[in-house]
Amino acid sequence: MSIQVGGLPVRRDDVTLVEDGERSLLVVADSAGRHALNSTARAIWELCDGTTLAEEMTVAICQVFDVAPRQAEDDVRRALDQLTEVGLVVWSSTPRSNDT
Amino acid sequence: MTAPLRIVHADPRVIVRSCLAAALPDTHDIEVAASTDDVETTLLQAKRTEPDVVIVAASFNGSLATICEQLRELDPRPRTLVLDADADEDVLLHSIESGADGYLTGAAGLDGLAAGVRALARGESIVPPSMLGPLLRRLIQRRREASEATSRIDRLTPREREILALLVDGLDHARIAEHLVISPETVRTHIQRILRKLEVHSRLEAIALATQSGAADHLERLVEGRPR
Numbered sequence: 001m002s003i004q005v006g007g008l009p010v011r012r013d014d015v016t017l018v019e020d021g022e023r024s025l026l027v028v029a030d031s032a033g034r035h036a037l038n039s040t041a042r043a044i045w046e047l048c049d050g051t052t053l054a055e056e057m058t059v060a061i062c063q064v065f066d067v068a069p070r071q072a073e074d075d076v077r078r079a080l081d082q083l084t085e086v087g088l089v090v091w092s093s094t095p096r097s098n099d100t
Numbered sequence: 101m102t103a104p105l106r107i108v109h110a111d112p113r114v115i116v117r118s119c120l121a122a123a124l125p126d127t128h129d130i131e132v133a134a135s136t137d138d139v140e141t142t143l144l145q146a147k148r149t150e151p152d153v154v155i156v157a158a159s160f161n162g163s164l165a166t167i168c169e170q171l172r173e174l175d176p177r178p179r180t181l182v183l184d185a186d187a188d189e190d191v192l193l194h195s196i197e198s199g200a201d202g203y204l205t206g207a208a209g210l211d212g213l214a215a216g217v218r219a220l221a222r223g224e225s226i227v228p229p230s231m232l233g234p235l236l237r238r239l240i241q242r243r244r245e246a247s248e249a250t251s252r253i254d255r256l257t258p259r260e261r262e263i264l265a266l267l268v269d270g271l272d273h274a275r276i277a278e279h280l281v282i283s284p285e286t287v288r289t290h291i292q293r294i295l296r297k298l299e300v301h302s303r304l305e306a307i308a309l310a311t312q313s314g315a316a317d318h319l320e321r322l323v324e325g326r327p328r
Contacts, residue, residue, distance in 0.1 A: 024229060039229040046233030052240060060239040064196055064232070065225045 007091040009080055010050040015088055017045065026088055035086060041079040048089050050096025054080055105221050106133040108149060108178070110142040110167065111157035120155075120213075127214045139163045143170050151178050152221040155213075156200070158184035158191045168198035179220040183213070192231055193238050202226035246314025253310065253319055255297040263290045265323045267303055268310050 014029040024042040026035040037045060040061070047057050054076050061072040083089040107124070109132055111117050117135040124130050134145035139160070146154050156167050164182065171180050181202040182195040192203045202225055204216050216226050227235060256264060266276045273291075277284040291303065300306050310319050 019230070039227075039232055042229055043232035043236050047236055047240070052237075056240045056243070057236065059243065060236040063239055064227060064235065066201065 007093055008050050008053065008095055009048040009084070009089045010092050010096060011045060011048040011083075011089055012087070017042070028088075033086075035088065040075055041082070044076060044079045045083060045088070048080075048083070050092055102129075104129050104131045105153065105217060106131055106149060106151040107217060108132075108134045108136060108142065108145050108151045108154045110136045110154060110160070111183075112137050112159055113157070116157065123210050124214070127210075130214055130217055139167055139170075142167055143174075146171055146174060146178055150176055153179045153181055153217045155181045155183050155217070158182050158188070158195070164191075165194060165198040168195060168200045172199040179223075181216055181220055181226070187228065187231060189231060189234055189238070192227065192235055196227075196235065196239075203231070204228065243314070246312060249309050249312055249315035250318040252298045253315060253322070256294060258323075260290055260294050260297070261319060261322050263287065264294055264298075264306060264310055265319055267291070267294075268307050268316075268319070 012028075016027050016029070018025045018027050024037045024039075026037060026045065027033070028035075044057055058069065058072045058076045061067070061076060062069055065072065067075075080089065084091070107130060109117055109120050111120075114137070117137070121132050121135055124132055133149035133151050136142040136145050142154065142156070145151075154167075154171055156164065156171075158164060160167060168180050168182070171178055179201045180199065181204060182191070182200045184191055184203065184205050187205050187207070195203050202216055202220050204213060204226065205228065208216060208228075219226050253261065253264070262280070263276055266279060271279065273284045273287050277287045280287070295301065295303070295306055298306050298309055300309060309315060
């Protein structure tokens with residue numbers, strides 16, 4: 001499973017973001033699952049609220065990091081692919097009501 | 101041995117400038133080319149010394165955007181790091197939108213600051229990890245609002261866009277009428293239609309919508325070449 005064009009990534013409800021020194025970890029409830037994230041992956045995880053398109057993440061990352069759109073797109077795609085593969089993010093075709 | 105990274109440190113507080121000037125040489129690879137306390141001197145020193153990085157204190161407040169924007173225009177362009185006392189999402193957003201390449205808080209400490217300077221000099225951008233997600237969210241929200249505003253402006257006729265632009269310029273009914281050689285009553289009618297199409301309830305709301313980031317440029321382009 002990988003990134004779905006036009007789909008909305010949604011983070012799992014039973015996963016918590018934990019600070020461990022300088023590291024950011026995603027901890028899965030009731031399991032030993034721990035996933036370390038770099039700064040960009042962490043931000044992308046936080047944006048997986050069921051209302052934000054991968055394309056919107058890409059544009060915002062371009063603005064902050066002053067990188068080419070292609071590079072930002074690759075970064076977002078890679079992070080979402082990895083989060084999806086380990087089951088931390090699921091994809092929805094309809095927007096969630098904003099929970100933030 | 102490689103040359104040390106050169107910085108200009110801009111901060112209105114003399115004690116902060118003194119502390120940094122005293123402490124940074126201990127890093128051995130970063131030297132303070134100049135310390136400044138106002139906008140003009142900062143830009144002048146940045147031109148003269150061609151630093152790798154300019155550290156700008158967030159306490160410049162209203163002048164912060166001016167400094168960041170003007171540093172971005174220099175050639176060679178130094179990297180700009182905004183240094184804030186405490187984490188402030190508004191200042192971070194303002195800094196990034198003004199062209200800053202990085203943002204750090206006092207919590208970074210001297211080692212964190214030195215690491216930040218090195219990262220910027222390598223061409224990286226730096227934002228505290230805990231602040232990056234909220235920053236991206238706000239940038240996305242701004243973009244959505246600008247997109248919504250421009251689509252509403254697109255509903256206006258060329259004449260209505262022209263009148264909206266004149267409202268943004270601060271003209272009242274009478275002056276708009278005089279400017280466009282139409283009656284004040286006609287201006288009033290146009291404005292009522294503008295408010296309805298923009299889905300706002302007052303001229304002030306219409307002006308706020310038309311002047312928000314993104315929408316202002318859009319309106320400017322649409323009415324470009326209009327008689328002023």
